[in-house]
Structures are given as structure tokens and as C-alpha cells.
Amino acid sequence: MSVLDWHDAQHFDRTRDLPCALCARPTPMRSHHGEPVHKVCAEDWNDQHPEAPRHRRGNRDHGTGRFHNDPPKK
Numbered sequence: 001m002s003v004l005d006w007h008d009a010q011h012f013d014r015t016r017d018l019p020c021a022l023c024a025r026p027t028p029m030r031s032h033h034g035e036p037v038h039k040v041c042a043e044d045w046n047d048q049h050p051e052a053p054r055h056r057r058g059n060r061d062h063g064t065g066r067f068h069n070d071p072p073k074k
């Protein structure tokens with residue numbers, strides 16, 4: 001399994017847990033699009049959908065990118 005680099009503070013919402021988009025259990029983790037998702041769930045999804053863009057169903061469009069790493073810091 002490929003491990004995502006999500007060290008940036010943007011991936012952790014200390015104010016609240018929301019249902020994970022993939023497993024529906026509460027999580028403080030957020031994707032780059034602000035989507036609530038466990039890091040391990042995102043890694044698992046990437047592994048199972050190696051070529052697929054990520055489409056969010058429902059009334060919010062979080063874009064079509066796959067879960068990805070933080071950009072390198074200088």
C-alpha cells in the first residue's frame with residue numbers, strides 16, 4: 001500500500017469529527033479538498049482505484065483529483 005504524505009495541518013480539523021466519505025466512521029482528517037476521510041481510507045482507495053479520478057457524489061463537488069500528497073516544502 002502506498003502511504004500518503006499528509007503532514008500539513010490542513011489535513012487535521014481539530015474542531016470536529018465528520019463522517020468519513022469512504023467508511024462513514026467519524027474522522028478529524030481532511031483531504032486536500034476538505035473532504036472528511038481517514039488517511040488510511042484514502043490510501044486504500046488509491047490502491048483500489050489506481051487510475052480513477054475521485055468523484056464525490058451528493059450536493060458537493062470536491063473535484064476530480066485522486067487523493068494526493070502534500071507538495072514538497074522548501
Ligand SMILES: [Zn+2]
Pocket residue numbers: 020021022023024025027037038041
Ligand atoms: Zn474512513
